[in-house]
Amino acid sequence: MVSKYSNAVLLPLLLFGIVIAIWSAISAQIPGFPPPSEVWSELLVVLSDPFYNNGAGDQGIALQLGNSLARVFGGFALAIAVGVPVGLLIGMSKNAYTAFNPYIQILKPVSPLAWLPLALFVFKEVNTTAIFVIFVTSIWPIIINTALGVRSVSEDYLNVARVLQLSPFERVFQIILPVAVPFIFTGMRLSLGIAWLVIVAAEMLTGGVGIGFWIWDEYNNLNYSHIIIGIILIGVIGYILDAAMGLIADFFDYRKRGLK
Amino acid sequence: MSAKPFLKIDHVDKIFPLGGGKEYVALRDVQLDIKENEIVSIIGHSGCGKSTILNLIAGLDTISNGTILLEDKHILAPGPERAVVFQNHSLLPWLSVYQNIEMAVRKVLGEELSSSEIRDHVMKYIQMVNLDHAKDKYPGEISGGMKQRVGIARALSIEPKVLLMDEPFGALDSLTRANLQDHLMRIQMQTGNTVVIITHDVDEAVLLSDRVIMMTNGPEATIGEILEVNLPRPRNRLELQHNPEYLRCRGAIIEFLYSKFAKEDE
Structure with missing residues (x-):
């Protein structure tokens, strides 16, 4: 019998073999579809010089990914700066909740890409437009989860604050935020995941340096192996972003700190 | 002890609006004077508004009619001079x-x-x-x-001037509860705090209190009887077991709760 540890290695490897076999079969059927071996050798080439810069249209993969990440973090940071205070407000005030809720419910299901033409018209510049689209993408989960965190503060803790006559400021920092922070990080983690999904599509539309446009550009160059490389690298980076946010979230979560 | 009450609950009503113009009168005309350094427990069936009285003294809930005075000052909001031990x-x-x-x-x-x-x-x-x-x-x-x-x-x-305890030991097993009751009595002898305890435990009420306030059933609950517990301190639960005064107090409360104001199971 194989142990559960060797299972953890063997089973994904087995599936990997099956995927490679199916992939090879597809590339044998469709002329020009790159087989796994070609993608592998191209991947080595792409990764061998990730930082080259031959002007706006031709840059290394690390620069492409870096530009996309910078836009994601720009829009994400703006969304935190706006979303957390708004979330705190609508979590603490019934009136603010009543005022904001209909708009949040209506705007939340709108694809962030629908904002792109409007943003392009307003900003007349692709970088700001992409950052704005990521901002719109990220803000809803952050607002909603922050408000949820605030509303999950137990009445007992608030009674403690009332007996001790904490000021509103002290109440936010000593009672509400410690409870809400894990929720805020859950919202941030969701946001970052969606933002990384959306940036690829946004860049395909806006052009410029970035992984999304790189993939689109390689399609126009008939360089299909690079498209597959792009998909793999986007996946790896998305996984790393999610895992890093998970670690940061755990660090700020008192429920995971107290019980060592 | 001075004749002047330390904590005065004066003709207090508590009415909760139910919506649709209806209301629920939880407390009606509650009147109680508590002396400084006194330990008072409030006992009654569930739904008798005993926790409501505590919340009113704490200022966590608002009084509908009447006043509560602590050292002649109106209680309008929570404050640290009335510390609460939550259940x-x-x-x-x-x-x-x-x-x-x-x-x-x-x-x-x-x-x-x-x-x-x-x-x-x-x-x-x-x-x-x-x-x-x-x-x-x-x-x-x-x-x-x-x-x-x-x-x-x-x-x-x-x-705090007053320590308010809302069924403080209700969620604990009986051995732990006994241990904490002893702790509380010892500490109160050191600090001399005025203590108001909400309880539904007859033995706890007699053991801890100078007076036991017995509540009638809601709605419109009010104070039914007040029992003086004339037992010297420090009190020892073992010695009290066969003490006639202890048994008298215990009997009086049981009589009140299970005969005069018996309550069917909901």
Whole structure:
């Protein structure tokens, strides 16, 4: 019998073999579809010089990914700066909740890409437009989860604050935020995941340096192996972003700190 | 003891609006004078509004009619001179035992005490409930009885005029409860606090109290009878078992709760 540890290695490897076999079969059927071996050798080439810069249209993969990440973090940071205070407000005030809720419910299901033409018209510049689209993408989960965190503060803790006559400021920092922070990080983690999904599509539309446009550009160059490389690298980076946010979230979560 | 009441509950009603113009009268014309240093317990069936009285004294809920005065001052809002020990301890789970008490002390006495005095003050109350060994533990790491001792230490550490306890030992097993009752009696003899305890436990009421306030059933609950417990302190639960005064008090409460104001199961 194989142990559960060797299972953890063997089973994904087995599936990997099956995927490679199916992939090879597809590339044998469709002329020009790159087989796994070609993608592998191209991947080595792409990764061998990730930082080259031959002007706006031709840059290394690390620069492409870096530009996309910078836009994601720009829009994400703006969304935190706006979303957390708004979330705190609508979590603490019934009136603010009543005022904001209909708009949040209506705007939340709108694809962030629908904002792109409007943003392009307003900003007349692709970088700001992409950052704005990521901002719109990220803000809803952050607002909603922050408000949820605030509303999950137990009445007992608030009674403690009332007996001790904490000021509103002290109440936010000593009672509400410690409870809400894990929720805020859950919202941030969701946001970052969606933002990384959306940036690829946004860049395909806006052009410029970035992984999304790189993939689109390689399609126009008939360089299909690079498209597959792009998909793999986007996946790896998305996984790393999610895992890093998970670690940061755990660090700020008192429920995971107290019980060592 | 002075004739002047320390805490005066004067013709207090508590009415909860139910919506649709309806209302629920929880308390009707409650009148009670509590003396300084006195331990009073309020006992009654569930739904008799005993916790409501405590919330009114604490200022956590508003009085519909009448007044409550503490040393001649109207009670309108919560304040640290009326510390509350909550039924479920209400410790902040992201702070250690020490930090939970420190946070209260810093807020209430922070302006009068230096940092080292704050530390000594917090430690004094941690020692009072024998929790030196657990001072750096988090609430999630200690037992229910220990949590409630921290809750008592936190309430006492802000040097309140009145200690309000809402079924403080209700969620604990009977051995732990007995232990905490002994703790409370010992501490109260040291500090001389005025204590109001909400309970539904007959033995607890007799053991701890100078007077037991017996509530009628709601709606429109009010004080049915007041029983003086004439037992010397310190009290020892073993010696009291066959004490005629203890048995008389116990009998009077049981008579009140299960004969005069018996309540069917809901």
